[in-house]
Amino acid sequence: MENSDKLIDKAITHSVLHKANTRGHANHGWLESHHTFSFANYHNPDRMNFGALRVLNDDRVNQGMGFGEHPHDNMEIISIPLEGDLEHQDSMGNTTVIKQGDIQVMSAGTGLYHSEYNKNKDQLVKFLQIWVYPNKKNVTPRYDQITLDLNDRHNKLQQILSPNPEDEGVWIHQDAWFHIGKFDNGFSTSYELKKPENGIYAFVLKGDFMIGNIAVNERDGLEIWDTNTIKITANTANAEILLMEVPMQF
Template identity: 45%
Template sequence: MRTVFHPANERGYNDIGWLKANFSFSFGPFFDRNRTNFGALRVLNDDFIARGNGFGSHPHDNMEITTIVLQGALEHQDSMGNKGIIKAGDVQVMSAGTGVVHSEYNPSETEDTLSLQIWIFPKVRNIEPRYDQKNFGDKFVQNEFTTLISPVKSDNTLWLNQDTTFSQGSFDAGQQINYTIKTPGNGAYVFVLEGDINIDGQDLNKRDALGVYEADAFTIQTNSESRLLIIEVPMV
């Protein structure tokens, strides 16, 4: 098993007032040649979006984009005709494919939004753009991972144009969690949303991350109440 540790305090950061963004990988004004991607995982942005503000219309192509709202809400609108609100507990996926234009805006006048935007390189380029959204608020079970995104199309999960699996769960202190790689050859990027864990002797705190690869499985030890997101991706 091989690992790469990404401490939270070494992420890129940009503050433009209404947007405070932390970059796990090189993005915008932040460039680190050693942090350009983890396999097919290209972007993990941890964003604070102030009430009444957001991203105006902008284009994407040939990228698999996931938005996870942790607090508050985002209003989404795109050139495919989709328009709606993404709330905490919702996960949104968008295959940009041949090209799509979209906007994301915090519609609240009272509450700020915390969200993750995650980009993954596609398995097949230039597909027809697509959009989907699902609420997982009632799906989570304490001390278990819930699959949010799967490479196999299912009514219970979302799907992206890549052999990727997203899993999220909340765990009590003192848990020992065995995670098995779902797609052989994939790596797993473990992102600590809350709490304090240990993987293979490496301590991780809030917003730290550990990429694990060349392994079939690994064990997570929770040292405190913890909430985790695991993004499993091809390494080539």
């Protein structure tokens, strides 16, 4: 993957663009959340999921506040901190703190309880919480977190999640691959899907991009399916993007 005029610039013919300002929005005072897909009090029958991707929440939690203990089951739950420190506790006995550069995963399986709090009293915590439907039900609940080198996503796509425990990043019970890249202005790269029957959901963390022939801006999301490869070009400096390849049938 490199900046090259030889990269194929294929038009994307099967896609749906979700502009940032069309997401569901909830402000609970201590929590402000934007929902890409239907969640809690936000219900949009046209935005229930994208294949196995069920939830993409963009959360901001005030100083010292958080989510009390609550249950989950039969879902793969991924948290990606963007700013600040998030403290996690669960019924498996884990007490941890995750921050930018960390990736956290829980396989809820037969059921677990957990809580999440802003560790700090002087700054917001911002993070993405993502739910993916598993390909196996009622597995033994599992927790993991890792710290990745942020330099490894400069002008390339750093893998942060896969189905394989031996690969880079965390792993989940699903044929899904997640990557994050942070690019210089004008830098282009391509992403080739691991499985041709999968789709990809692109979510812009910062800046502006062209994905194939489609312009996407900060916090926009783009559903793409029926393609093998996409081309990505950053149109601003320090542009950052999350790519989530997931099964369309599961």
